[in-house]
Amino acid sequence: MGDIMGQTFSPGTVAEVIYQGGDIITMNCAAPTAEALAVKDGRILAVGSKEEVLKTRGNTTRIVDLGGKALLPGFLDAHSHFNNALQIVGWANVSPPPVGPVTDIPGLIATVKAHADRMKPEKGEWIIAYGYDANELHEKRDVTINDLDPVFPDNPVMLIHVSNHGAVLNSAGLAKADVTEKTETPAGGIIARLPGSNRPAGLLMETAFLPIFADMPQPAEEEKFASFKQAQLEYARNGYTTIQEGATNYADFVTIRKAAEKNLLFLDLVVLPMVTDLRQFSGENLDPAYRHRLKLGGVKLFGDGSPQGKTAYWSKPLLTRGPGGELAWCGEPTFPYETFAKMVAAVYATGARIYCHCNGDGAIDNLIKAFDEIGVKADQDRRDVVVHSQFVRDDQLDRYVEIGLTPSFFTNHVFFWGDIHVQNTGEERASFISPMAASKARGIRFSNHTDFSVTPLDPFMTIWTAITRQTRSGRVLGPDQCVDVLTALRALTLDAAWQYREEKTKGSLEACKLADLVIIDKNPLKVKPDDVRNLKVVETIKEGRSVYRREEQ
Known part of the structure; x- marks a missing residue:
């Protein structure tokens, strides 16, 4: 028997593909790099030294020379809108x-x-x-x-x-x-x-x-079916192997489920039903295994709006007027607190996880209060997600630890609207937006996302904004909240998988996990910070099958 990264395999097991000749970044803390990786039947058969992995080579094994490129786990989209x-x-x-x-x-x-x-x-x-x-x-x-x-x-x-x-x-x-x-x-x-x-x-x-x-005009169902391949390719060309539809009404879910049953999905799709349609979803299992690559991951709630649109809900007034010219504008919650708290309690009663959109600290206060009233504690390991969690306060992060809340940050906001946030909220509040470093110091696990189509799907832009926190004007907003590249990568791989409760099958390159892989032109750990945003996906592999390959430039 051979032993690779703590896993065993039979000497008679033959790999279908072996990758070697490049930088393999495993995202596994116990063994962060490897020389080779073998795949069989859609899963990772072996990963480790070239000598050990080549023991799985047979007459039919295809050897892929990475040519100095980097091999990583496929990216997990923690929040976007597939529709x-x-x-x-x-x-x-x-x-x-x-x-x-x-x-x-x-x-x-x-x-x-x-x-x-x-x-x-x-x-x-x-x-x-x-x-x-x-x-x-x-x-x-x-x-x-x-x-x-x-x-x-x-x-x-x-x-x-x-x-x-x-x-x-x-x-x-x-x-x-x-x-x-x-x-x-x-x-x-x-x-x-x-x-x-x-x-x-x-x-x-x-x-x-x-x-x-x-009530927006919708394409006919057959037209939507025809779009499924191209829509998934937009994600695959950016290295994603698990993607999300982040706020889904029941009618759209029915269409997506039909597409899944027609085997139109080649990436795993996590759907988040809207809380306003909760009754219609009552007959569905709200946290099942994938079926035809589709699963319901939890229920989507809304605490407030957007900070760039000045419709988020803050605990203190903005320095500028509201969107309608209002003075001393704090924004507003999407729903009155009593209504919102009933929504939180109703979802909790189903056993489903909560994904709550909260941008402003006022909205986060409401979410924390609602969880306190229910009595949620971290030892329940619910992994409820605070989507965006942008203007979270330092004291609220301590409450995240107590309750067990996990944020999905949106560091792209620093680049696209950081300068605007400084004007609206002041330097201090704006500098703490998406505080990855403060969260990491508390042991909070978090993901990062693009909120497509709010910002592009490009994962390297997302990593770059997490490590540099540069705004459009070039200023560094909250330098103490910059994180290293490895932490930024975890937010798109292993920690994102953990949020989905899929860390046992995705997010790192370990034997027996799914062979969800992405090949990148350069190793993101070896390039200069400002060059991270220029990295390119060469190939995306879902369970051992290539779903996107970049044409030679």
Whole structure:
């Protein structure tokens, strides 16, 4: 019998593939590097020294020379919106650089018009764009109906806010959504008004947008099925082997389940049902094993909105006015506390894990209070996830330890909106955003994510923002919260797997685990910090099968 990293294998077992000739980063603390790795039947057969691993070689074994490239565990997407990947191909990209081309309002209008000219929508058909961010427009203001209506008089237009928590609509869009000057602003929502009037200006956020979002035009089911391969390829080209649909209504889940039963999934997909649809999901097992590569991982709750949209819920006022011009603005919770606490208790009663969207510390206070009322403690090992957890306070991290909460951070925010956060919240609060170092010091395990399509799926951008915390302007925001590359990698591999309760099968390169692998052009542990964001995925392998291979450049 041979022994490799504590695992045994039969001398008669023959590997299908052996990888060697590069840097193998295992993410296994007991043996962080290896010289070779063998795969059989979709699992890792052996990993360790070249001499030991080659004992699994047979006449049919394929030997892959990595050529100096790096082999790592496949990345786990801790939070994104797979449904957006299914639809985004039919939308205009109005994101600012480096994601899109838009820097001012005329450029935005031109981009949407060029898209409409290509798509040729029928009169009355929606024209949809994504990535809208007024913070990065030259004019430093929101687009209004006065900008959109002259160019788009016959079609409803929706510019989806970069946070996915709102949109700007033209007059035709507002009419289709039945939002008028008589429409009252709902609790937890924003309806921007034209100056000196009650007429909607176009911007709708949070609870004012949710009904419209739920009623958004959807491709036909067969069209969605046709998009599943390309949507998954967007993840696979970025090295992900496990992906997430992070806020799913029941109708979309039914479509996804049908696609899974048609064997259209080649990556593992974790779906998070929305708490508002909890009754419809009551007949489903909310934390099962994968079936046809699909599983329900828990239930998604919302504590607040987005910090860049000023709809997060903070315990102290912002230094700037609110999205509707409000003074001493702290934002608002998505739901009144009593309603929110009942939601938390209802999900807890099902035994399902909770994934709660909380950006501001006020929203996190509400979540902690709700858990305290139930009596949740860390020794229950529930691994409830605080999604984003951006403006968490230092004292709240101590409560995470006591309750057993695990954050999924969003360090890309530091680059994309860090400078904006300094303006809105001040240096001290902004510098503690996504505090990885403080969490690590407390022994808190955490993941990191892109929240696609809020930011690109690029994992190396996510690693780079975690290790450098550079903003768009080049400043380092909260240098004491920078982490090393290995910690940033764990947040996309082993610790992300732990959050999913899949650490026994994913997240590190160890014998008997799934052969979910990614080959990278260079070793991220050996390049300069600023070069990490330029790394490229060469190949992505799901359970021993190549699902993406980069074409030679």
